[in-house]
Amino acid sequence: MRSVERRRKTVIGASESSDGDTGLPKYVYLFEEGNASMRDLLGGKGAGLAEMTRLGLPVPPGFTITTKACNAYSRSGRFPPGLWKQVEEGMASIEAKTGKVLGDPANPLLVSVRSGAKFSMPGMMDSILNLGLNDVTVHALAALTKDERFVWDAYRRLLAMFGRIVKNIDGNKFGAVLERYKEQTPGKKDTDLTTDMLREIVAEFRSLYRSEVGEDFPQSPKEQLREAIAAVFRSWNGKRAVDYRTFNKIPHDLGTAANVQAMVFGNMGDDSGTGVAFTRNPSTGAKELYGEYLPNAQGEDVVAGIRTPMKIVELKESHPDLYVEFARAADVLERHYRDLQDIEFTIERGKLWVLQTRSGKRSARAAVKVAVDMATEGIISKQEGVLRVEPIHVVHLLLPQFDDRAKAAARREGRYLAKGLNASPGAASGYAAFDPDEAETMGRDEKKPAILVRVETSPDDVHGILHSKGVLTARGGATSHAAVVTRGLGIPCVTGCESILVDYDAGEFRVGDKVIRRGDFVSIDGSTGEVFEGRIPTLEPDFRKETDLQTLLEWADGERVLEVWANADYPRDAERAREFGAQGIGLDRTEHMFMETDRLDVVHEMILAAPEYRRVAAEIRALRQEMVSAREDKKPALAKRLSLLEPVLENLSRRYLGSLEKLEGLQREDFLGILRVMQGLPVIIRLIDPPLHEFLPKYETLLVHVTKLTLARGDPDVLVRTARSEEDQAFLAEVRSAGGGDLARGIEVLLPKKQRLLEAVAASRESNPMLGLRGCRLGIMFPEITEMQVRAIFEAACRLTREGIDVKPEVMIPLAGHANELRILREALEAEAKKVMEREGVQVAYKFGTMIEIPRAALTADEIARHAEFFSFGTNDLTQTTFGYSRDDAEGKFLLDYVKQGILPFNPFQVLDREGVGQLMRVCVQRGRKVRKDLEVGICGEHGGDPESIEFCHELGLNYVSCSPFRVPVARLAAAHAKLRHEIERTEDR
Numbered sequence: 001m002r003s004v005e006r007r008r009k010t011v012i013g014a015s016e017s018s019d020g021d022t023g024l025p026k027y028v029y030l031f032e033e034g035n036a037s038m039r040d041l042l043g044g045k046g047a048g049l050a051e052m053t054r055l056g057l058p059v060p061p062g063f064t065i066t067t068k069a070c071n072a073y074s075r076s077g078r079f080p081p082g083l084w085k086q087v088e089e090g091m092a093s094i095e096a097k098t099g100k101v102l103g104d105p106a107n108p109l110l111v112s113v114r115s116g117a118k119f120s121m122p123g124m125m126d127s128i129l130n131l132g133l134n135d136v137t138v139h140a141l142a143a144l145t146k147d148e149r150f151v152w153d154a155y156r157r158l159l160a161m162f163g164r165i166v167k168n169i170d171g172n173k174f175g176a177v178l179e180r181y182k183e184q185t186p187g188k189k190d191t192d193l194t195t196d197m198l199r200e201i202v203a204e205f206r207s208l209y210r211s212e213v214g215e216d217f218p219q220s221p222k223e224q225l226r227e228a229i230a231a232v233f234r235s236w237n238g239k240r241a242v243d244y245r246t247f248n249k250i251p252h253d254l255g256t257a258a259n260v261q262a263m264v265f266g267n268m269g270d271d272s273g274t275g276v277a278f279t280r281n282p283s284t285g286a287k288e289l290y291g292e293y294l295p296n297a298q299g300e301d302v303v304a305g306i307r308t309p310m311k312i313v314e315l316k317e318s319h320p321d322l323y324v325e326f327a328r329a330a331d332v333l334e335r336h337y338r339d340l341q342d343i344e345f346t347i348e349r350g351k352l353w354v355l356q357t358r359s360g361k362r363s364a365r366a367a368v369k370v371a372v373d374m375a376t377e378g379i380i381s382k383q384e385g386v387l388r389v390e391p392i393h394v395v396h397l398l399l400p401q402f403d404d405r406a407k408a409a410a411r412r413e414g415r416y417l418a419k420g421l422n423a424s425p426g427a428a429s430g431y432a433a434f435d436p437d438e439a440e441t442m443g444r445d446e447k448k449p450a451i452l453v454r455v456e457t458s459p460d461d462v463h464g465i466l467h468s469k470g471v472l473t474a475r476g477g478a479t480s481h482a483a484v485v486t487r488g489l490g491i492p493c494v495t496g497c498e499s500i501l502v503d504y505d506a507g508e509f510r511v512g513d514k515v516i517r518r519g520d521f522v523s524i525d526g527s528t529g530e531v532f533e534g535r536i537p538t539l540e541p542d543f544r545k546e547t548d549l550q551t552l553l554e555w556a557d558g559e560r561v562l563e564v565w566a567n568a569d570y571p572r573d574a575e576r577a578r579e580f581g582a583q584g585i586g587l588d589r590t591e592h593m594f595m596e597t598d599r600l601d602v603v604h605e606m607i608l609a610a611p612e613y614r615r616v617a618a619e620i621r622a623l624r625q626e627m628v629s630a631r632e633d634k635k636p637a638l639a640k641r642l643s644l645l646e647p648v649l650e651n652l653s654r655r656y657l658g659s660l661e662k663l664e665g666l667q668r669e670d671f672l673g674i675l676r677v678m679q680g681l682p683v684i685i686r687l688i689d690p691p692l693h694e695f696l697p698k699y700e701t702l703l704v705h706v707t708k709l710t711l712a713r714g715d716p717d718v719l720v721r722t723a724r725s726e727e728d729q730a731f732l733a734e735v736r737s738a739g740g741g742d743l744a745r746g747i748e749v750l751l752p753k754k755q756r757l758l759e760a761v762a763a764s765r766e767s768n769p770m771l772g773l774r775g776c777r778l779g780i781m782f783p784e785i786t787e788m789q790v791r792a793i794f795e796a797a798c799r800l801t802r803e804g805i806d807v808k809p810e811v812m813i814p815l816a817g818h819a820n821e822l823r824i825l826r827e828a829l830e831a832e833a834k835k836v837m838e839r840e841g842v843q844v845a846y847k848f849g850t851m852i853e854i855p856r857a858a859l860t861a862d863e864i865a866r867h868a869e870f871f872s873f874g875t876n877d878l879t880q881t882t883f884g885y886s887r888d889d890a891e892g893k894f895l896l897d898y899v900k901q902g903i904l905p906f907n908p909f910q911v912l913d914r915e916g917v918g919q920l921m922r923v924c925v926q927r928g929r930k931v932r933k934d935l936e937v938g939i940c941g942e943h944g945g946d947p948e949s950i951e952f953c954h955e956l957g958l959n960y961v962s963c964s965p966f967r968v969p970v971a972r973l974a975a976a977h978a979k980l981r982h983e984i985e986r987t988e989d990r
């Protein structure tokens with residue numbers, strides 16, 4: 001047969017685009033006329049069948065009707081002119097090769113009609129097998145095969161498939177009939193049905209068909225064929241297929257191809273069967289045939305789970321010859337396609353037939369292992385290996401997962417509850433919370449991981465989501481609010497878990513007769529959508545053990561141009577970042593160091609004294625100046641005023657400068673830690689950024705506390721009586737401990753303190769803190785604070801240098817908008833740095849630079865670059881200031897709706913907005929580098945860890961991207977992808 005096909009191929013040629021005889025478009029391609037590159041026209045399945053035919057693999061003969069024919073059908077509702085004639089010619093070709101004829105009462109040909117678009121997608125029509133059987137051919141086939149049982153089995157399958165797929169009869173109705181007969185057999189399996197039973201089933205199916213459709217099952221094989229092909233075409237515009245394409249951004253005008261292929265039969269007894277196998281293990285990536293085989297079965301039986309199939313390796317023992325033959329075919333296919341293949345095959349009376357091949361879907365782990373192994377085996381290049389692994393695979397590999405054994409145990413113990421959509425990957429266990437406030441309170445407590453359970457979520461729930469370990473919703477799909485938000489935050493999530501009934505009032509959810517109450521443990525697997533009762537231990541990812549991933553990332557490092565740095569505030573984060581391969585710290589936020597609880601008192605003291613200190617110091621300066629030129633008679637009054645103020649200043653200075661000094665000591669330790677960890681690599685330290693009042697308690701909380709304390713002065717027990725919420729309890733404890741156990745004393749101690757805080761907070765309140773006194777503005781208004789920070793940095797740097805440790809500190813100013821801001825700060829801070837270095841007798845090489853977070857800074861980058869050796873795009877703020885959104889308000893109130901309605905294509909806080917924010921960045925890089933050629937430019941916003949944004953940074957020619965330590969591996973891969981893809985594009989442009 002093979003030689004026949006070869007000959008035909010040379011006669012017909014592979015690239016005709018019109019039908020020779022008629023000049024009409026060529027709608028039908030014999031398998032030997034197509035090839036793997038023709039996916040657009042022939043669909044994935046058709047192109048695969050053609051390619052396998054060319055390779056000389058045993059493929060039953062057939063042809064593919066093109067996607068163009070489908071599109072023509074969609075437009076007119078009819079087969080386009082010439083199509084049917086070409087189908088008949090195609091049939092003639094199959095008939096010639098098989099020696100059988102469709103509908104021949106002596107030697108009938110049976111075929112399958114199989115749909116197959118360019119991308120495989122759910123919702124497309126199922127394939128129909130055994131077309132060509134009717135009341136006449138069934139007998140002929142029985143005589144020919146001498147296997148009556150097989151023939152009736154095939155006929156009942158055709159009736160059910162045709163009825164369900166072409167005529168939309170509910171498949172359960174056929175299933176019910178079948179079940180009834182299976183029940184009567186001893187083994188209750190389909191293989192136990194006798195020939196007589198199958199004959200009766202056929203009769204019942206036919207009358208079911210008649211009563212559902214209102215006419216008989218078509219006896220004409222051509223009619224069957226025509227209807228099946230039309231049904232494939234119609235399924236392209238079925239609702240499920242359309243929804244799927246819309247969601248996955250697959251164009252609607254691709255159309256699907258239809259394949260018509262001679263049947264081979266796996267249901268002809270025990271030396272027949274059907275199977276599906278991967279050339280490598282799709283879950284671990286191990287190099288072994290992996291799959292299943294079901295003897296005496298047809299088509300979908302393996303996946304449909306009608307009987308338990310055998311493992312493909314078992315075939316090795318039961319049918320060693322077949323196994324070897326299949327293994328050889330699998331190897332040919334994998335080498336030819338140079339990728340892991342997913343293969344369908346059938347064995348008919350001991351002969352192997354290959355029916356489909358495609359690149360196999362694989363787990364993240366398998367993706368990495370297969371890529372590394374194939375490159376090592378020399379099947380693909382290292383670059384290809386790098387490109388084969390998607391950034392999302394790396395994300396998945398580094399997420400916590402359930403311990404497989406623990407999960408299996410939970411299942412055995414009957415703790416499996418339900419399955420929803422795997423909306424955001426990763427596994428989580430925690431206490432069920434049904435209210436976002438409750439989830440927040442729980443989640444703030446390290447020991448109380450929360451799983452937020454909702455019917456669905458809305459922007460009002462975001463604070464609860466933020467503090468949860470996982471989210472479970474009863475409704476909503478892959479683009480629901482919960483799914484979108486959790487994916488963005490990297491929190492595991494299961495949505496659309498329809499079988500759970502959530503009752504907010506009762507604080508519980510039910511699945512069947514099981515009840516999970518508030519505070520009960522639940523476990524969710526966002527990678528699979530499964531939900532369990534109780535706790536399942538998670539395995540924390542361990543990068544050091546991921547040797548394949550490390551190999552792959554080393555190859556990626558060899559390709560990429562962009563460096564990958566990390567955002568880290570603490571030495572332990574910096575350590576992790578280095579472990580993950582970070583080449584520097586792009587953002588060390590010093591204010592986090594202020595927030596540590598043991599420092600908060602010092603910070604409060606500093607902030608409370610600062611404004612007073614500045615006011616009094618200014619007044620004293622003014623008085624002294626006045627003294628110089630004042631008339632003699634005025635001098636005593638001035639002197640008196642001065643002598644009154646000087647002790648005040650002294651006191652304030654003790655509080656303000658004294659607190660700063662204490663902080664300096666603490667910050668020096670912080671910097672020593674991080675610079676030591678990062679020795680040899682740059683560390684960008686950003687000076688204080690948030691408005692000072694962010695370090696103070698909330699105005700509202702203070703107001704409540706002061707009011708309560710005032711009211712309780714006469715009757716301290718009122719505090720005890722009214723303490724209901726956890727917050728009240730915490731406050732009560734605070735008062736008690738302030739009084740050394742005595743409530744009344746506690747009130748007297750605490751009240752004046754809180755009053756002072758309240759006044760200070762009231763005085764520093766801003767109507768728009770995001771745009772208020774923060775960033776470099778703070779350093780200009782309160783230079784003592786930033787000078788203290790710079791001293792701490794350089795003291796640490798000098799000390800380490802003396803120890804022989806190579807340190808590369810870079811001092812970064814936040815939120816500059818005008819070059820003058822930088823000029824002023826730079827002068828003051830460099831003077832401070834110089835003083836320290838002189839005092840310590842050590843020189844440290846450092847850089848001074850700025851964040852770019854304000855459009856004005858980007859636009860005047862040439863001015864700014866005169867005072868900065870480096871730029872770092874703070875794209876969170878830059879996105880806020882460019883759009884004029886405050887992120888929290890926007891994400892909480894309208895931004896997600898904007899995305900849903902298509903007003904914005906995506907959330908610009910997750911994916912960099914290239915047209916707006918990106919344009920500013922481009923201008924900024926150009927203008928900055930014009931003034932300073934070696935200007936170091938990077939990005940430290942969250943976008944620094946987003947693959948698409950990383951690609952854009954590569955295009956802009958940035959020096960590095962900086963992201964959270966956990967994203968570093970992803971960024972290393974994404975940076976390599978950006979570079980390799982651009983190379984490919986460039987060579988394609990040429």
Ligand code: ADP
Binds near residue numbers: 060112126264
């Ligand atoms: P899907 O796209 O859902 O995999 P397929 O077109 O591959 O659908 O067909 C469904 C099942 O029928 C598969 O198991 C396939 O191997 C089998 N099948 C399809 N065509 C034939 C044929 N000509 N002979 C035997 N089995 C077939």
Ligand code: MG
Binds near residue numbers: 356
């Ligand atoms: Mg298939």
Ligand code: MG
Binds near residue numbers: 689814815853874877
């Ligand atoms: Mg910022």
